[in-house]
Amino acid sequence: MEAEGLDWLLVPLHQLVSWGAAGAMVFGGVVPYIPQYRDIRRTQNAEGFSTYVCLVLLVANILRILFWFGRHFESPLLWQSIVMILTMLLMLKLCTEVRVTNELNVKRRFFADFDPHHFWHWSSFGDYVQCVLAFTGVAGYVTYLSIDSALFVETLGFLAVLTEATLGVPQLYRNYCHQSTEGMSIKMVLMWTSGDTFKTAYFLLNGAPLQFSVCGLLQVLVDLAILGQAYAFARHPQKPAPHVAHPASAKAL
Numbered sequence: 001m002e003a004e005g006l007d008w009l010l011v012p013l014h015q016l017v018s019w020g021a022a023g024a025m026v027f028g029g030v031v032p033y034i035p036q037y038r039d040i041r042r043t044q045n046a047e048g049f050s051t052y053v054c055l056v057l058l059v060a061n062i063l064r065i066l067f068w069f070g071r072h073f074e075s076p077l078l079w080q081s082i083v084m085i086l087t088m089l090l091m092l093k094l095c096t097e098v099r100v101t102n103e104l105n106v107k108r109r110f111f112a113d114f115d116p117h118h119f120w121h122w123s124s125f126g127d128y129v130q131c132v133l134a135f136t137g138v139a140g141y142v143t144y145l146s147i148d149s150a151l152f153v154e155t156l157g158f159l160a161v162l163t164e165a166t167l168g169v170p171q172l173y174r175n176y177c178h179q180s181t182e183g184m185s186i187k188m189v190l191m192w193t194s195g196d197t198f199k200t201a202y203f204l205l206n207g208a209p210l211q212f213s214v215c216g217l218l219q220v221l222v223d224l225a226i227l228g229q230a231y232a233f234a235r236h237p238q239k240p241a242p243h244v245a246h247p248a249s250a251k252a253l
Contacts, residue, residue: 022076025202029080030087032191037091039185044102046095048183052170054088054095055120060164061085062136066143067160070153073208089132093125100124158211165215168192168222172229180237181230189230193223 040046061081068078100123109118111127122128146152171189175181200216202208 021202022074024198025076026079026083028195028198029084032188032195033087033091035187035191036185037094039183040094040098044098045183046098048181048185049091049095050170050174051092051095051120053167054092056163056167056170057084057088058132059135060160060167061088062132062139063156063160063163066139067153067157069143070147071157071209073212074206077208077212089129092128096122096125096128154211157209161211161215165218165222167219168226172222172226175226175229175233179233181226181233184230186230189223189226193220193227196220196223 036049040049061084064081065078067073106123108123109115109121109127110124111122111130120128120131143152143156168189171184175184196216196219200213200220203212203216
């Protein structure tokens with residue numbers, strides 16, 4: 001009897017928590033990129049951020065949207081993909097503008113050149129948009145032809161979340177090559193970790209397809225590896241190369 005009397009409070013409270021969780025899923029994924037975006041705008045330097053992160057997320061979320069047409073999943077996950085695609089395009093636009101401004105006397109590179117050596121290193125934001133549209137068109141057409149195949153649909157879903165699981169790999173590799181995390185926003189990676197942990201728990205609790213849960217766990221592990229790099233490189237910073245006097249300077253001395 002007492003439990004029934006509390007229904008008027010528990011039901012709307014449960015609904016409010018559900019809306020809050022859904023909202024966190026939709027917009028929580030883009031929050032980590034806010035400090036990185038602000039840092040790039042403030043410093044006018046995009047060297048510390050790997051634009052391949054944008055590539056990974058664009059491919060993953062386009063595939064996830066196509067997967068939805070073959071196997072409907074929760075609407076917040078669909079809207080999350082749409083919001084993430086728009087966010088990555090904004091990040092790409094800023095990074096491209098900053099890089100082009102800082103590059104002097106560098107030959108312009110275009111998507112229409114179809115030069116694999118300069119893939120994803122074009123001189124105009126419009127070229128990135130063309131690439132994204134071309135990929136979406138091809139992937140969408142293949143999905144349209146194969147949408148009745150359960151094997152294809154499940155494979156598409158696995159590819160979507162597996163691609164997203166490699167999100168941190170470009171940043172991990174970039175840090176390894178430079179033996180430094182300079183220019184990378186630690187706040188962004190901390191938000192990645194907390195967001196991916198929440199997302200994985202959300203998948204498990206809401207019975208999302210198995211692919212989502214497994215790849216969410218992989219994302220958390222990559223995030224932790226990047227944080228480990230930040231800790232290791234901070235404790236053992238790379239020593240600057242010794243200055244070698246120019247022959248002309250030596251002669252003057």
